[in-house]
Amino acid sequence: MEAEKIGFIEKLLIKLNKPKLDNKVAFYxxxxxxxxxxxGIRDSLDAILNGEQHPGMRKIVDDLISQTSQGTSLADAMENHAYFFGHEEIALVKSAETMGNLPDVLQNLSDELENFQQIKGKLKSALMYPSVVLVFTAIAVVILLIYVMPTMVDMFPSEEDLPGITLFMMGASDFLQDYWFLVLLGVISLGVGYKMAYTYLLPFKIFMDKVFLKAPIVGNLTRSFNLYRFSKLLGDFYNAGVGPTDALEQISEILSNYHYSTKIKNVKNDLSLGLGFVESMEGSWLFDPILIQIIGIGENTGNVGEVLEKISSFYRDNLDQSVEGLMKALEPLIMAFVAIVVGVIVASIFLPMGELIGTIG
Structure with a gap:
């Protein structure tokens, strides 16, 4: 018997109070x-509900209890909350319920989500420092241009005697004071425009995804992340008993990079035609030769899931090193940028001051 779907208003309220990744990890x-x-599933969910504190998570677990009590499988009940449970998670649970290895799959899901959370935390930490430095630099520049520069210029009887760099900064100061709202609107429009273009303009997304893969430092990070996700997810699907074509279909929708998503779809189509992983993946610049060889060995020995688990650990370590490399590379670049900006402002202020002191002397 199919359980009654949760109402729109109630689902909207749950979305507004959506649980965090920590809640999902603890749930699994x-x-x-x-x-x-x-x-049993019902008793397990009851035990989780009794200890759950997050209101949104309690709503989800309560609905899972209601649906499973009416004979709905756990995976089908989770589909009613696809805004919280990922498609790959639902597919893994559905396969595990069929294969009878649900506890192992659930434990693996919690471990993988925890690893993914740690990776996101490291990326945020890597970007936090340069973001804070740039924000404070921008605030300092605005204060200097609006308040310091006009006061300094008033000391000179004629603007014609000022150096060119000072005249340039004066123009920037006047523009910022008169059209600050345009500058603010431009910054906001740039951020929103990029997000909209990346989401809805396929040629722009294709171009940017290739830039992310080819750019120095960032390219290695992007490649390591996608290879880690691909190998880990494919290994998880294999171990859960999901067929390779179904697994690749799920993975192609999970990976956000256009080039990896498209290539994985092509591999899935090749497998449907009777080709193997090696024949389909060989020669692609997106996959390492060692990964292709490992998958080929797994196909020959019948333990694809096991070898993918091992190679995913390698890519996880490589990803950690890439994040550390990004942090080390960003710090000197940011400091150099700040030094240039501060140097230009200081020069625009002290060059005319030096000339004024020389004239007085």
Whole structure:
């Protein structure tokens, strides 16, 4: 019997109070523990609900209890909350319920989500420092241009005696004071425009995704991230009993990079025609030769899931090194940029001051 779908208003309220990734990790981990202890799905969900504090998560678990009590499978019940549970998570749970290895899959899901959370945290940390420095630099520049520069210029009887760099900064100061709203609007429009173009303009997305893969430092980071996600997800699907074509279809929708997503779809089509992974992936600049060889070995020995788990650990370590490399590379670049900006402003102020002192002397 199909459970009644949760109402639109209630679902909207849950979305507004959407649980965090920590809540999802804890949910999968507790569900795995209770399943290993021999509890049924309904009893496991009841135990999780009793200890859950997050209001949005309580709503989700309560609805899962309601649906599973009416005979709905856990995976089908989770589909009612696809805004919270990922498509790949639902597919893994559905396969695990069929194969009978639900506790192992749930534990693996919690571990993978925790790893993904750690990666996101490292990326945020890597970008936090340069972001803070740039914000404070921008604030300092605005204060100097609006308040310091006009006061300094008033000391001179004629603007014709000022150096060219000072005249340029005066023009920037006047423009900022008169049209600050245009500058602010331009910055906001640039950010929103990029996001809209990347989301809705396919040629722009294709171009930017290739830039992310080819750019120094960032390219290695992007490549390592996609190879880690590909190998880990494919290994998880194999271990959960999902067929390779179904697994690749899911992965192609999960990976956001256009080039990886398209290539994985092509590999899926080749497998449907009877080709193997090696024949389809060989020669692609998106995949490392070692990865292709590892998958080929797994195909020959029948343990694709196991070898993919091992190679995914390698890419995870490589990803950590790429994040550290990004942090080391950004710091001197940001400091050089700040030094140039500060140097231009200082020169525009002290050059005419030096000339004025010389004239007085």
């Amino acid at each position: 981990r507790l569900l795995a523990v209770t399943q290993n202890a021999g509890l």
